Amino acid sequence: MARTYRLDHFTKGTGASVTPLDDEAQPKRDEPLKTVRLGGGAPVKPKKQGPPQVTKTALPPGHVRKKSTGEIGKVQALDPKSGMVTVRWLRGGQTSTVPLDSVTRR
Numbered sequence: 001m002a003r004t005y006r007l008d009h010f011t012k013g014t015g016a017s018v019t020p021l022d023d024e025a026q027p028k029r030d031e032p033l034k035t036v037r038l039g040g041g042a043p044v045k046p047k048k049q050g051p052p053q054v055t056k057t058a059l060p061p062g063h064v065r066k067k068s069t070g071e072i073g074k075v076q077a078l079d080p081k082s083g084m085v086t087v088r089w090l091r092g093g094q095t096s097t098v099p100l101d102s103v104t105r106r
Contacts, residue, residue, distance in 0.1 A: 003020050003021075004020070004021045005018050005019065005020050005021065006018070006019050006020075006021050006033070056070075056106065059072065059105060059106075062074055062075050063075070063105075064085070064087060064103040064104065064105060065103065065104050065105070065106065066089075066098075066102065066103055067102055067103060067104055068102065071089055071090075071091055072089075072090050072091075073087035073088055073089040073090055073103075074087065074088050074090065075087055076088055076095065078100075080100075083099055083100045083101070084097050084098070084099060084100060085097070085098060085099075085100050085103060087103065
């Protein structure tokens with residue numbers, strides 16, 4: 001059988017206390033107790049969501065997009081022999097050298 005508990009949140013100090021209510025010792029009140037049902041109910045179905053709408057615009061000349069995050073940066077140097085590119089990222093203003101295959105022009 002389920003037991004009913006009372007949350008005493010009017011106590012002084014660091015927190016509230018939870019105490020069980022016995023059937024014979026329930027206080028008589030004019031207003032009903034606020035109750036919360038925990039578990040056992042029908043699960044709430046999440047709203048149906050489609051794929052995220054990502055719009056990619058054409059990049060200006062000399063700019064690339066990071067494949068992993070989609071961040072846009074301006075190419076400062078390209079070393080085709082080693083396969084590395086130096087990019088100044090527009091969002092943070094930081095410059096980094098990344099592999100050529102980790103960026104795209106799309």
